[in-house]
Amino acid sequence: MSWSHPLSSTETIYRHVSLVDGECVQFEVLDTAGQEEDAMLIEEKIKWAEGFVIVYSVTDRCSFDEVVRLRFLINHVHAGLKRAHADTSPPVVVVANKKDLQYDRMVTEEEGGGVARALNCPFFEISARDSYEETVAVFTALYHELANNGTLSAFRRKVSSKLMDKMPRIPSTATMGLSTRSFSLSSVKDF
C-alpha cells in the first residue's frame, strides 16, 4: 500500500494504491476544501467521483452537522447524471476523524454511528494522525461499497484514469499506469 503526494502544488488529487481482496486497486482521491468550497465547484467534483468519503472532525460539531447535507447533495447531483447505475445512490462512507483528541471531543461515537446508520453508510471513527491502518480501512470499505452497488462492474469493462479526461478545471500532468484498476472518489472534508 502506498500514498502519493499531490500531483502538483495547486492540485488536491492524490493517488493511493492498495491491495484489496488480492487485487491491486488504484484510487484517485480528490480532496475538497470543505466548508469554504465554492458551491458550483463542489458539484463538479461530486460529478467526477464514483465514491465518497464524508469526513468530519469529532472536535467540530459544525463539520458533523454538514454530513447529512453533503450526503443529500451527492445523491441529488448523481441522480441528475443518469448513469447506468444511477437508480442506486453512490457509495458514501462516513468518517469521524481526530478521535485522538479526546479532551476536545464535541461529537460522540454513538451520534456519528447513528447518523451514518440513518444514511445507510458505513461508519468509521479514526485518527488519521495516529493510524495509517484505520485510514486504509476506510478505502477498503468504500471499495466494497462500490463492488456492492455495481459500480465496479462498469470499471471492469473500462480500466482507466479519470484524471486526464474529466477534470478540465483541475488540470493534471499525471501519467497513469493501466496495470491496475483505477477509480475515483471524492473526500468531502469538513474539518
Ligand SMILES: Nc1nc2c(ncn2[C@@H]2O[C@H](COP(=O)(O)OP(=O)(O)OP(=O)(O)O)[C@@H](O)[C@H]2O)c(=O)[nH]1
Ligand atoms: N490530532 C489530529 N490532528 C489531525 C488529524 N487529522 C488531521 N489533523 C490536523 O488537522 C489539520 C487540518 O488537516 P488537513 O488535512 O489540512 O484538513 P483539511 O480538511 O484538508 O483542511 P482544509 O484544507 O482547510 O480543508 C492539520 O493540522 C492536521 O495535522 C487527526 O486525526 N488528529
